[in-house]
Amino acid sequence: MKLIILKDEQALSNYAAKMVMDHINDNPNGLLVFPTGNTPLGMFESLVSKYQKGLVSFRNSSLLELDEYYGIAINSYLNLFAWLDRTFIQKVDFFPKNVFRFNSDSLNSEAEIQRISAIIQSKNGIDLLVLGLGTNGHIGFNEPNSDPTSPTRIVKLTPESLQSNSRYWDEDSIVPDSGFTLGMDSLLKARKIILLVQGNSKAEILNATLNSDISASVPSTYLRPLKNCYILADQEAASKLDTNLINNLG
Numbered sequence: 001m002k003l004i005i006l007k008d009e010q011a012l013s014n015y016a017a018k019m020v021m022d023h024i025n026d027n028p029n030g031l032l033v034f035p036t037g038n039t040p041l042g043m044f045e046s047l048v049s050k051y052q053k054g055l056v057s058f059r060n061s062s063l064l065e066l067d068e069y070y071g072i073a074i075n076s077y078l079n080l081f082a083w084l085d086r087t088f089i090q091k092v093d094f095f096p097k098n099v100f101r102f103n104s105d106s107l108n109s110e111a112e113i114q115r116i117s118a119i120i121q122s123k124n125g126i127d128l129l130v131l132g133l134g135t136n137g138h139i140g141f142n143e144p145n146s147d148p149t150s151p152t153r154i155v156k157l158t159p160e161s162l163q164s165n166s167r168y169w170d171e172d173s174i175v176p177d178s179g180f181t182l183g184m185d186s187l188l189k190a191r192k193i194i195l196l197v198q199g200n201s202k203a204e205i206l207n208a209t210l211n212s213d214i215s216a217s218v219p220s221t222y223l224r225p226l227k228n229c230y231i232l233a234d235q236e237a238a239s240k241l242d243t244n245l246i247n248n249l250g
């Protein structure tokens, strides 16, 4: 794992977008997995701008959803997919047949999980994985107690995740308390991983990710031994790190 500390959110977003662009230009046919949330917004904006300038194209890439609520209508604007679609997918040139999502109101969740697992297999695994970091160390909806063998599955969401995702919902909405997630087993095998960590609210969990024992209680710690994993943090997120660690890793 390599830790790269950037000045602020803008610098982090630009750096992440350039890494993604360079990776896609070198590997145009891969399976991409991108996160939802506040953290990747600047990266998406920068990628859209690079696409508009002709610097990158997604027409040969595939995209698979990282996670999704379970138990809401597939055409609901509250789907995480709908968010990703509005924010990014529609603004660039993916072919619809290469974009894959969880069916959030599937009646047969087991078959849905098999379908998604078969897509990952048919694409030879995830090529480029970009992640955000939950304040509890989750990656995707792999909540605490997800070990590296955790498969793609439905999980019960923790109060932290429900709270952090409440911004997607109106106050009186009934928020699903479970969701699909790609499993740790597929995520940790991605050929390149970029973890984005931004803001003071992530300082504690970034420190735990880098310094606590590698264990399922903080799933993001499993990224640490991976040579192909880049953690991009802004200075606020890095504010609780030991400076020796920064010098050694940076």
Ligand code: PGA
Pocket: 036, 037, 038, 039, 040, 132, 133, 134, 135, 138, 139, 140, 164
């Ligand atoms: P955030 O969410 O980017 O909105 O902080 C990250 C996450 O919970 O995975």
